[in-house]
Amino acid sequence: MSKYERYDEISKNYDKTRSAVGIEIVLGYILTIPEKLENIKVLDAGCGTGNYAMHLKERLPNVISADFSQGMLNKAKEKYELHNQKNDDLIRCDISDLPFKDSCFDAIICNQSLHHLDDENTGFKNHQKFFAHAFKALKPNGLLIINTITHEQLEDGVWWGKLIKPAVDRMKKRFMPDEHLISLLNEFGFVSTEKIVPTSTIIQEKGYFDPESLYRKEFRDGDSHFSLLTENELNSVFNQLNDLTNNGGLSAYISSRDLLRQRIGQFCYIIARK
Numbered sequence: 715m716s717k718y719e720r721y722d723e724i725s726k727n728y729d730k731t732r733s734a735v736g737i738e739i740v741l742g743y744i745l746t747i748p749e750k751l752e753n754i755k756v757l758d759a760g761c762g763t764g765n766y767a768m769h770l771k772e773r774l775p776n777v778i779s780a781d782f783s784q785g786m787l788n789k790a791k792e793k794y795e796l797h798n799q800k801n802d803d804l805i806r807c808d809i810s811d812l813p814f815k816d817s818c819f820d821a822i823i824c825n826q827s828l829h830h831l832d833d834e835n836t837g838f839k840n841h842q843k844f845f846a847h848a849f850k851a852l853k854p855n856g857l858l859i860i861n862t863i864t865h866e867q868l869e870d871g872v873w874w875g876k877l878i879k880p881a882v883d884r885m886k887k888r889f890m891p892d893e894h895l896i897s898l899l900n901e902f903g904f905v906s907t908e909k910i911v912p913t914s915t916i917i918q919e920k921g922y923f924d925p926e927s928l929y930r931k932e933f934r935d936g937d938s939h940f941s942l943l944t945e946n947e948l949n950s951v952f953n954q955l956n957d958l959t960n961n962g963g964l965s966a967y968i969s970s971r972d973l974l975r976q977r978i979g980q981f982c983y984i985i986a987r988k
């Protein structure tokens with residue numbers, strides 16, 4: 715469970731800025747599974763408000779949504795109902811202790827959730843528990859598709875990365891470096907680990923280039939970095955923005971920072987096979 719982000723509360727604003735970025739990568743891999751679509755069984759681990767599961771449900775009848783936050787699950791259920799999709803397949807659980815039978819999924823997807831496993835002082839024990847459970851729950855050749863952020867992307871994947879440096883430093887302790895993640899997956903028995911970086915995709919695209927967005931709680935609720943700032947640190951972000959505005963340098967600052975984002979992207983997918 716995420717200790718630093720109150721997802722039951724955040725669920726009210728989450729979908730105002732977040733969508734299923736990179737879903738084409740997820741679908742691309744899942745559609746390579748050599749099974750009829752009606753037989754493919756997928757788990758969305760840390761499904762949140764169901765944005766990814768919703769896309770999958772449009773093509774696949776067997777998608778299970780799992781999350782610890784009842785608030786996020788309630789939003790997902792509402793979304794499935796609105797789109798006339800099955801809504802009795804949501805499960806409240808801790809993804810580091812998955813309650814499923816062995817060898818039952820063709821794919822497990824996990825988007826932007828591993829850093830919420832509260833592993834900053836545990837030597838990534840909860841990540842390891844999740845990998846062990848995911849390995850057992852996957853069928854032979856099953857896919858584990860992880861959406862994460864590299865340390866370089868934490869620093870420079872958003873134009874405001876330097877303005878929120880205290881949060882980025884704290885976040886780095888929660889995000890396992892991608893090379894560590896890949897080697898750990900191999901230790902847990904996964905093979906063919908691939909990494910894909912969609913450099914042109916922006917996570918909170920709506921409002922991303924508008925500096926006013928950072929002043930709005932609704933926008934900040936879509937990026938859990940902001941929950942790792944103290945009130946003083948958040949005020950310091952506003953002060954830095956005000957200074958840049960007052961000296962006429964804000965647009966140039968955003969443009970030059972965005973050149974880095976265009977090169978390194980904001981997130982990556984790690985794909986592993988059992």
Ligand SMILES: C[S@@+](CC[C@H](N)C(=O)[O-])C[C@H]1O[C@@H](n2cnc3c(N)ncnc32)[C@H](O)[C@@H]1O
Pocket residue numbers: 715716721732733759760761762763764765766780781782783786807808809810824825826827830831938
């Ligand atoms: C950033 S959100 C991502 C939601 C969704 N996957 C997406 O990308 O839109 C992180 C999600 O992980 C969930 N979460 C955090 N720790 C969890 C845990 N130990 N077990 C299950 N879900 C967890 C939170 O409740 C939240 O919904």
